[in-house]
Amino acid sequence: MDITFSKEETNSWFNDLQDIALKIGNNLLGKDEIELASETAKKYIRDINNIQNEIAHGKGYVLFRGCPIDSKKSSTTINSDDVTNETLISALTLLGITMTIGFNPFSFLQEKEGALVHQIFPTRGLTNSSSSNGRIEFKPHVDGAYLDRAIRPETLSLICMNNDAKTSTILTSVDDILNKLNGDDISLLSSSEFIHISPETFGLKNGFEKTKSSILDKLDGNWEVKIAIHNTEPCSPKSKWALDKFIAASNMPSTSINWLPGDFVIFNNFRCLHGRSEIRGKRWLKRCYGSTHILPGTVIDLHKIQKKPNSHYSQ
Numbered sequence: 001m002d003i004t005f006s007k008e009e010t011n012s013w014f015n016d017l018q019d020i021a022l023k024i025g026n027n028l029l030g031k032d033e034i035e036l037a038s039e040t041a042k043k044y045i046r047d048i049n050n051i052q053n054e055i056a057h058g059k060g061y062v063l064f065r066g067c068p069i070d071s072k073k074s075s076t077t078i079n080s081d082d083v084t085n086e087t088l089i090s091a092l093t094l095l096g097i098t099m100t101i102g103f104n105p106f107s108f109l110q111e112k113e114g115a116l117v118h119q120i121f122p123t124r125g126l127t128n129s130s131s132s133n134g135r136i137e138f139k140p141h142v143d144g145a146y147l148d149r150a151i152r153p154e155t156l157s158l159i160c161m162n163n164d165a166k167t168s169t170i171l172t173s174v175d176d177i178l179n180k181l182n183g184d185d186i187s188l189l190s191s192s193e194f195i196h197i198s199p200e201t202f203g204l205k206n207g208f209e210k211t212k213s214s215i216l217d218k219l220d221g222n223w224e225v226k227i228a229i230h231n232t233e234p235c236s237p238k239s240k241w242a243l244d245k246f247i248a249a250s251n252m253p254s255t256s257i258n259w260l261p262g263d264f265v266i267f268n269n270f271r272c273l274h275g276r277s278e279i280r281g282k283r284w285l286k287r288c289y290g291s292t293h294i295l296p297g298t299v300i301d302l303h304k305i306q307k308k309p310n311s312h313y314s315q
Contacts, residue, residue: 031297037096061267103290141228146196165281188242
């Protein structure tokens with residue numbers, strides 16, 4: 001589902017958010033600010049029930065074009081000055097749309113210092129990492145594959161600030177992957193024979209950084225997926241065989257998001273894998289997580305809320 005806002009709508013929305021940004025000043029974004037942004041987004045977003053149905057039962061994603069963002073930066077590379085000197089327009093758009101659609105923005109203390117809005121661009125010293133901070137290919141994955149389902153992000157929201165690199169985000173539906181697998185493959189992938197490892201952007205330790213679980217789960221008759229191809233390991237030759245087949249099937253993407261500034265995408269993190277090719281040039285997105293049951297603005301400390309280490313896998 002693609003939705004495009006007119007220039008008049010974008011400009012009016014921008015002005016509304018600018019008023020909110022002035023009221024916020026230097027305050028940190030939290031529950032109150034998210035609710036203000038959501039009340040504004042409701043003036044411009046229609047057919048919310050259809051949008052929710054598309055995320056839950058359709059293709060698993062919705063693309064909005066022409067969303068209000070901060071002024072486009074003219075520098076040839078993204079750096080901390082761009083982030084520090086920007087206004088709050090893009091962040092308020094990101095958080096506001098996410099909550100309006102029915103998903104409360106939240107974050108993890110161990111990731112990007114608990115920020116609700118994540119800056120996604122190649123970071124000096126990390127460009128060779130398989131992460132949102134890198135430039136090298138980022139293979140298909142879901143976010144938080146190693147986390148308990150209750151605190152795993154249900155949705156990811158992304159908004160484009162700049163994509164001079166012309167690097168797309170690739171989305172692959174679990175349903176499309178399952179169509180390429182047989183019953184034995186699915187049975188093996190549904191077994192707890194895989195090790196999920198937390199990404200290098202998290203500072204987890206003492207047994208919290210690994211968990212043993214399945215890749216596929218069936219809940220209320222619907223299939224869900226949890227995997228980060230670069231951070232998932234099989235526990236046996238049979239599970240390796242099944243993992244290899246899953247990876248081959250996931251390399252045939254369902255959707256390619258060809259980013260332009262002001263594009264916003266929200267997708268189902270339980271039903272869609274996402275990834276991208278190598279970044280060659282300037283690319284800057286912003287991201288937030290969404291949940292239907294975690295309170296808006298919550299910052300989760302994984303060392304306190306995750307299971308005790310002895311219930312996780314450790315070597």
